[in-house]
Amino acid sequence: MAKHLRTWAAAAATAAAAAIVAVPGTAQAGNSYRGCDSGAVCAYTGLDMSGSIVREKQGDWGGSTGYKARSLFNNGNNEGEVDHIRYSGTVDLGDGWYQSVKGCLHYSTGAAPDADSYANFPGPTTISKAVWGKECESGEGTRVLGPRFRA
Incomplete structure (x- = not known):
């Protein structure tokens, strides 16, 4: 009896483990990169995603954040239909000069x-808006700079 119970318990455990692994539609988590969690958009103080993260968000963000970023990364x-980031903001070029910026980032x-x-x-750069959406259109660049202006 004990032998049959052990055999049944082992078979049940194996079946339960297989069921957990084989659940269809289960999303796999992506990778964290330089402190930016999978599924997030992150703004960094340095170029090429270096320095500190000044903003990390899994959802859309809007309104002026006041954060100054030198790079923006889509780790989605x-x-x-919701894995690309469309963003806009204002670059501080120094000496009272500014420039608008916008773009679309693939995951x-x-x-x-x-x-x-x-x-x-x-x-x-102050990012004023970052919104998740569909595929970037042709002609939408990762960084499009507008004309320079004085504030």
Whole structure:
């Protein structure tokens, strides 16, 4: 009897483990990169996602944050219609000069960022909006700078 009970318990445990692994539609978590969690968009104080993270958000963000970023990274996951980031902001070029910036960032597909998953800015940048959405359209760059202006 004890032998049958052990055999049954082992079979039940194996079946339960297989059921957990084989659940269809289970999302796999992506990779964290330089402190930016999988599924987030992150703004960094340095170029090429260096320095400190000044803002990390899994959802949309709007309104002036006051954070000054030198790079922005989309560490989102493949989610169909909501895995690309459209952002806009203002670059502080110094000496009273500013420049608008906008772009669309793809999600990163590997362990390291893809060239179209992040943007560097020519000066400290206030990101005023970052919204998750569908595939970037042709002609939407990762970083598009507007004309220079004085504040």
